[in-house]
Amino acid sequence: MSDANTEIPKSLLKKMxxxxxxxxxxxxxxxxxAGVAVSYAMSSSAKGRIVIIGGGCAGISMAARxxxxxxxxxxxxxxxxxxxxxQPGFTLIASGVYDKDEVYRNQSxxxxxxxxxxxxxxxxxxxxxxxxYTAKNGFVDYDFLVLAPGLKLNWAGVEGIDPANIGAGxxxxxxxxxxxxxxxxxxxxxVEKGGKGIYTDTYTKHKCGGAPKxxxxxxxxxxxxxxxxxxxxxxxxxxxxxxxxxxFFTPRLLEIYKDxxxxxxxxxxxxxxxxxxxxxYLERVEKIPVQTVGADGKKVSAFKERIEPFTQxxxxxxxxxxxxxxxxxxxxxxxxxxGKLARDGWAMVDKETLVHKKYxxxxxxxxxxxxxxxxxxxxxxxxAPIAARNLVDIMEGKAPSQKYDGYAACPIITDYGHVLMxxxxxxxxxxxxxxxxxLDMSNEQRVAWLLKVYVLKPMxxxxxxxxxx
Ligand SMILES: Cc1cc2nc3c(=O)[nH]c(=O)nc-3n(C[C@H](O)[C@H](O)[C@H](O)COP(=O)(O)OP(=O)(O)OC[C@H]3O[C@@H](n4cnc5c(N)ncnc54)[C@H](O)[C@@H]3O)c2cc1C
Numbered sequence: 001m002s003d004a005n006t007e008i009p010k011s012l013l014k015k016m017x018x019x020x021x022x023x024x025x026x027x028x029x030x031x032x033x034a035g036v037a038v039s040y041a042m043s044s045s046a047k048g049r050i051v052i053i054g055g056g057c058a059g060i061s062m063a064a065r066x067x068x069x070x071x072x073x074x075x076x077x078x079x080x081x082x083x084x085x086x087q088p089g090f091t092l093i094a095s096g097v098y099d100k101d102e103v104y105r106n107q108s109x110x111x112x113x114x115x116x117x118x119x120x121x122x123x124x125x126x127x128x129x130x131x132x133y134t135a136k137n138g139f140v141d142y143d144f145l146v147l148a149p150g151l152k153l154n155w156a157g158v159e160g161i162d163p164a165n166i167g168a169g170x171x172x173x174x175x176x177x178x179x180x181x182x183x184x185x186x187x188x189x190x191v192e193k194g195g196k197g198i199y200t201d202t203y204t205k206h207k208c209g210g211a212p213k214x215x216x217x218x219x220x221x222x223x224x225x226x227x228x229x230x231x232x233x234x235x236x237x238x239x240x241x242x243x244x245x246x247x248f249f250t251p252r253l254l255e256i257y258k259d260x261x262x263x264x265x266x267x268x269x270x271x272x273x274x275x276x277x278x279x280x281y282l283e284r285v286e287k288i289p290v291q292t293v294g295a296d297g298k299k300v301s302a303f304k305e306r307i308e309p310f311t312q313x314x315x316x317x318x319x320x321x322x323x324x325x326x327x328x329x330x331x332x333x334x335x336x337x338x339g340k341l342a343r344d345g346w347a348m349v350d351k352e353t354l355v356h357k358k359y360x361x362x363x364x365x366x367x368x369x370x371x372x373x374x375x376x377x378x379x380x381x382x383x384a385p386i387a388a389r390n391l392v393d394i395m396e397g398k399a400p401s402q403k404y405d406g407y408a409a410c411p412i413i414t415d416y417g418h419v420l421m422x423x424x425x426x427x428x429x430x431x432x433x434x435x436x437x438x439l440d441m442s443n444e445q446r447v448a449w450l451l452k453v454y455v456l457k458p459m460x461x462x463x464x465x466x467x468x469x
Contacts, residue, residue, distance in 0.1 A: 169275025
């Protein structure tokens with residue numbers, strides 16, 4: 001298993017399929033090339049110290065784009081990780097499609113040349129002074145800040161388990177690289193031995209809402225392929241009141257769950273896991289409508305939560321911890337202070353320009369951004385060009401010119417060979433990318449599987465992280 005603090009020798013890294021990417025780029029090419037030409041032809045002479053917090057999908061994409069757009073870029077990335085992970089590949093490791101070493105690169109190879117990298121963690125931001133404090137390297141001053149540290153997996157939110165003992169008592173979570181490797185071991189054991197499987201998501205906003213569904217459906221398909229399906233019982237618990245909230249795709253997903261006898265339970269949260277006894281402590285949370293009287297004496301409709309705890313034994317469990325913004329975001333006064341996005345500290349940015357609502361020299365994108373769309377790298381692919389253009393506009397003393405429409409995609413793998421490619425925007429209406437729009441994308445498609453397994457990873461490393469896709 002790779003260790004985030006050990007750089008991997010180049011000779012040991014599997015070669016990505018650059019040829020595949022080039023072929024696909026040619027297929028999708030004309031439009032993409034035109035887009036690149038338009039945005040990068042406008043090279044800017046704007047100046048200023050740019051600090052990027054986080055060198056993940058969002059941070060590196062931004063660095064690459066800003067480097068191309070500015071004639072004299074002065075960019076510093078702060079990130080402690082030695083390795084850069086392609087996290088959408090974790091599901092494919094956990095289901096045995098990818099080898100464990102196929103999804104990461106040395107961070108030093110991902111950071112654009114000429115960009116200063118401080119290998120450290122940010123502990124605080126003073127947005128009034130324009131200063132970022134690091135754990136080991138003192139402070140760094142900025143004129144413009146890109147806030148892209150991703151999100152925090154809040155392991156303490158599920159009692160009885162932490163990242164160090166993932167897999168203990170057959171409770172798994174593939175949301176880390178090590179967890180994905182262990183999940184694949186657990187999946188194979190479950191498929192062979194049989195028993196009761198419990199799959200859960202979480203009640204907070206979480207990255208890739210499709211991932212827990214994917215590992216459930218893939219395991220179910222694997223058991224059919226291996227002839228053991230009759231020995232397995234599949235139970236899916238969602239904290240939401242419905243399986244999926246994008247109406248164009250939901251009917252087919254519900255049909256798949258029904259046809260394949262995956263039992264669906266809504267409004268359920270995980271409180272804890274007793275790994276020794278193999279018991280999950282769950283809570284059914286119901287929202288009861290109540291009426292209160294406001295200060296003006298008028299009746300106000302509200303909801304009260306009714307919580308009903310219950311316990312389930314399991315033989316295999318896949319769970320998600322709750323997720324929130326990294327602690328320093330909230331403690332530095334960069335989070336929403338009211339509304340649905342305040343509790344978990346998501347960054348307070350305008351959902352169209354991605355510019356911070358209080359500090360116009362801060363822009364935020366990726367998982368940390370407090371915007372009402374899915375937290376996926378597919379969303380970042382559309383956010384990065386907008387955030388980069390808007391930041392350069394601000395550096396030039398202009399108003400941000402670009403607007404993000406909330407585009408996100410979630411390829412829900414329904415079996416080994418098919419994907420329900422869910423693409424949508426803020427309106428929750430489908431927003432299918434050409435040429436997929438020529439197909440019936442309300443159903444799972446083989447071509448979407450090919451895209452997911454063979455194309456998206458090279459597109460990530462050779463396109464997105466280079467500021468080209
Ligand atoms: C299991 C799984 C399956 C997924 N499947 C898909 C999928 O199919 N399709 C899809 O589009 N997306 C998918 N995603 C989601 C996607 O990977 C994320 O949305 C994306 O990686 C978010 O990018 P980011 O840059 O915001 O955060 P990250 O990529 O997580 O990067 C954050 C970076 O910030 C750094 N950092 C953190 N804290 C600090 C700090 N205090 N100081 C400095 N640096 C810091 C970290 O080291 C990291 O390098 C999946 C994710 C998972 C876990």
